[in-house]
Amino acid sequence: xxxxxxxxxxxxxxxxxxxxxxxxxxxxxxxxxxxxxxxxxxxxxxxxxxxxxxxxxxxxxxxxxxxxxxxxxxxxxxxxxxxxxxxxxxxxxxxxxxxxxxxxxxxxxxxxxxxxxxxxxxxxxxxxxxxxxxxxxxxxxxxxxxxxxxxxxxxxxxxxxxxxxxxxxxxxxxxxxxxxxxxxxxxxxxxxxxxxxxxxxxxxxxxxxxxxxxxxxxxxxxxxxxxxxxxxxxxxxxxxxxxxxxxxxxxxxxxxxxxxxxxxxxxxxxxxxxxxxxxxxxxxxxxxxxxxxxxxxxxxxxxxxxxxxxxxxxxxxxxxxxxxxxxxxxxxxxxxxxxxxxxxxxxxxxxxxxxxxxxxxxxxxxxxxxxxxxxxxxxxxxxxxxxxxxxxx
Amino acid sequence: xxxxxxxxxxxxxxxxxxxxxxxxxxxxxxxxxxxxxxxxxxxxxxxxxxxxxxxxxxxxxxxxxxxxxxxxxxxxxxxxxxxxxxxxxxxxxxxxxxxxxxxxxxxxxxxxxxxxxxxxxxxxxxxxxxxxxxxxxxxxxxxxxxxxxxxxxxxxxxxxxxxxxxxxxxxxxxxxxxxxxxxxxxxxxxxxxxxxxxxxxxxxxxxxxxxxxxxxxxxxxxxxxxxxxx
Numbered sequence: 001x002x003x004x005x006x007x008x009x010x011x012x013x014x015x016x017x018x019x020x021x022x023x024x025x026x027x028x029x030x031x032x033x034x035x036x037x038x039x040x041x042x043x044x045x046x047x048x049x050x051x052x053x054x055x056x057x058x059x060x061x062x063x064x065x066x067x068x069x070x071x072x073x074x075x076x077x078x079x080x081x082x083x084x085x086x087x088x089x090x091x092x093x094x095x096x097x098x099x100x101x102x103x104x105x106x107x108x109x110x111x112x113x114x115x116x117x118x119x120x121x122x123x124x125x126x127x128x129x130x131x132x133x134x135x136x137x138x139x140x141x142x143x144x145x146x147x148x149x150x151x152x153x154x155x156x157x158x159x160x161x162x163x164x165x166x167x168x169x170x171x172x173x174x175x176x177x178x179x180x181x182x183x184x185x186x187x188x189x190x191x192x193x194x195x196x197x198x199x200x201x202x203x204x205x206x207x208x209x210x211x212x213x214x215x216x217x218x219x220x221x222x223x224x225x226x227x228x229x230x231x232x233x234x235x236x237x238x239x240x241x242x243x244x245x246x247x248x249x250x251x252x253x254x255x256x257x258x259x260x261x262x263x264x265x266x267x268x269x270x271x272x273x274x275x276x277x278x279x280x281x282x283x284x285x286x287x288x289x290x291x292x293x294x295x296x297x298x299x300x301x302x303x304x305x306x307x308x309x310x311x312x313x314x315x316x317x318x319x320x321x322x323x324x325x326x327x328x329x330x331x332x333x334x335x336x337x338x339x340x341x342x343x344x345x346x347x348x349x350x351x352x353x354x355x356x357x358x359x360x361x362x363x364x365x366x367x368x369x370x371x372x373x374x375x376x377x378x379x380x381x382x383x384x385x386x387x388x389x390x391x392x393x
Numbered sequence: 394x395x396x397x398x399x400x401x402x403x404x405x406x407x408x409x410x411x412x413x414x415x416x417x418x419x420x421x422x423x424x425x426x427x428x429x430x431x432x433x434x435x436x437x438x439x440x441x442x443x444x445x446x447x448x449x450x451x452x453x454x455x456x457x458x459x460x461x462x463x464x465x466x467x468x469x470x471x472x473x474x475x476x477x478x479x480x481x482x483x484x485x486x487x488x489x490x491x492x493x494x495x496x497x498x499x500x501x502x503x504x505x506x507x508x509x510x511x512x513x514x515x516x517x518x519x520x521x522x523x524x525x526x527x528x529x530x531x532x533x534x535x536x537x538x539x540x541x542x543x544x545x546x547x548x549x550x551x552x553x554x555x556x557x558x559x560x561x562x563x564x565x566x567x568x569x570x571x572x573x574x575x576x577x578x579x580x581x582x583x584x585x586x587x588x589x590x591x592x593x594x595x596x597x598x599x600x601x602x603x604x605x606x607x608x609x610x611x612x613x614x615x616x617x618x619x620x621x622x623x
Contacts, residue, residue: 049419105419135418142415149411149605156609204432206604209611213618236443237436245619265450266443270512272519284460298523305526319600321593329534330526337596341603344610344618352615360606367598 033063036123037073037113042131047142050105050135056097060115060123067119069093074114074122075100079107080130090116108132144392156359163355171354176315176333177346180214183313184221187288193228194218195287197278197303199294199318200271203237206341207319211294212238212245213344214317218291219249223258231264232281234274239266275299279306292316292331293340296323304330317343400614407612448472478504548584555581 037057045052055075062069072090075098087100103109108130115123163169187194196215201208215231222229229246233239243264250259267277279302282290290307292300292314300316300323307314308330316327317335327334335343338360345353374385406428413425451465482498484490496502537543554560555577564577610616 047417049417049422051419135420137416137418137421139415139417146415152602152605153609156606157613160610160613160615206607209619210603210607213616216618233443236439239443239446240439241619248620262446262450262453265446267447270516272516273512276515276519298520301526301530302519302522305530319603321596321600324596325534326530329530338599338603341600341607344607344616348618353610356606356610356615360602363602363605364599367602 033061033065033068034070034115034117034121034123035061037115037125040111040113040125040128042109042111042128044131044133045099047136047139048133050133051103052099052101053103053109053111053131053133054097054099055111055113055128057113057125059093059096063117068117068121070115071118072116073098074116075111076114076124077109077111079109084112103133105133105135144388152359152363155362156356159359159362160352160355163351163358166351169351169354169358171342171346171357174335174339174342174346176317176335176339177343179313179315179333180218180347181221183289183291183315184218184225184227186313188225188227190288192288193230193285194222194289194291195278195281195285195307195312196229196231196291197293198231198233198238198242199292199296200234200274200299201238201295202235203241205295207295208235208238210319210340210343211317212242214291214293214340214347215242216245216249217344217347219246220253223250223253223255226255226258228260229263230281230285230287232267232274232278233265234267234269236266236269239264271297271299275302278303282306282310282312286310287312290314292318292327293335293343294318296320296327301326301330307331396617396620399620400617404612404614407608444472475504475507478507551577552581552584555579 037060040055040057042053042055044050045054057073060070060073070093072093073095074090075087076084077087077100078084087102088098091098100109100111109132110130111128113125115125117123184194196218198208198211198215201211203209219229221227231242231246233242243261246264247256247259247261250256267274281287282303283306287310290303290312292303292307293316296303296318297320300318300320304314304316304327314331315333315335316331317340318324318327319337319340321337324334324336328336342357342360345357370385374389377383377385409424410428413421447468451468453459454462454465478497478501479499480497484495484497490496498504531549535542535546535549537546554563560577561575564575607616611619
């Protein structure tokens, strides 16, 4: 009976025992107070080459004491047959997302997120399912950009196609390009050379390609007038392409004998050494006309002011908007931005090229309409155009 | 045929490079990187030809005794010294040269000394000239002959006063009695953020459309001036 009494204590004693357990467990929890990161999820990163997995989680809850506050998160991963290993640095405590870019494409990985407290104690989340990185065949966030490019290209191609019908296309007068003949004529009359500077752009730079197309047209005229055309180059590949362009232009004009390869030469790849070299040519040879067409940086004003000081007629053109004020201040004529790209069509007067300019204008009209509509809608408190454009960019 | 092959290649590579922008797959990115690497491989070959033209140009100047021909010797001396010190890294294995403190290659102390104490100061000198050229160009641009030039002059003065420390000093001491706080700085920021930024964005939009239009013309083979006319 005594034994039975011991095995079955009174309700008061049972209550006390339960209270001790509850309080003991509660105090222990209160001392730690940290819950591990919750809802950990690992997904293949969308719109990438399959080289990353994105892990997201909900932040761990801090403990009360300073020692139990979360100092940061450590990501751990494993492959199907391996142990967990740390990935990347300890992340700041406010982080809830990490992109693991050190994975191998096609290999499945599982992750856990470890919360590390100030005293070094760790609290691991549950393990995620195995996920592998796969590359996508289309960047879905770029669909609007792709459609815009497609529409604009169709507009240009359509105008090029219709330009062949022979209908005259109006192109506004561009003084800088009208002056090309004047500059070449002046150099011819004075018996002095023409200096053509393509800037610092490489052969893959669109402004340099545009400059080359203008050079081709200039070379045709210099071939006719037998005016020396000097082209100092900054890029070795550009040098070779330019030689070919000028040679072909002379050949097309039936003057291969007037072409002098030595007039197209390499100076240096260094920016300011190139500026010094071109300045030296200007000061020594005093060309009657200077063309500054292409991509320019800080050397733009050094070149333009030296050209101005020798009294040469200067025609500049660049798409670098920061250099345009310098050219406008120091040169006689300046092709501003898009005029540089219109030069080839303007000078050759070919209908198909002129048609592309009209397509370009359609694009401008569309953008202008979108801006006006956006402003009106914003004033009316409707901001879906703004939101859409912000999301696309 | 000599004209058609480059045009076909240009079309194919142009289309492929556009598509790689929209296809993030590793095969697409590998193709893009491969094409970029090909273009990089071309550069050293072109550089050899470029250096040959540089030597040819200066040799001609010396042989013809054109104006300032003596400076062409400086080019040759510079090339020879930098090539002799920067290129033959195999000479680092010659114990005699190492003993007398000579080292070769692009990380050689002599090479670095020449770069830091000759080329860098000369570049800085050319860059410094910009200050004087800006002054002379500004003088011409800001002469108040027309309404537009006067507008430009006033705008430039406001922006300048808002940028330089003396502008703040004048406003916060001499003009401190006025009810407006730091008006030059505010006006400068307004000019840069509104009329200036609007004009720049207009130019950028035009340039971007021009680039696309030019690229389409080249890809479709309509623009052939870069091949030398026609």
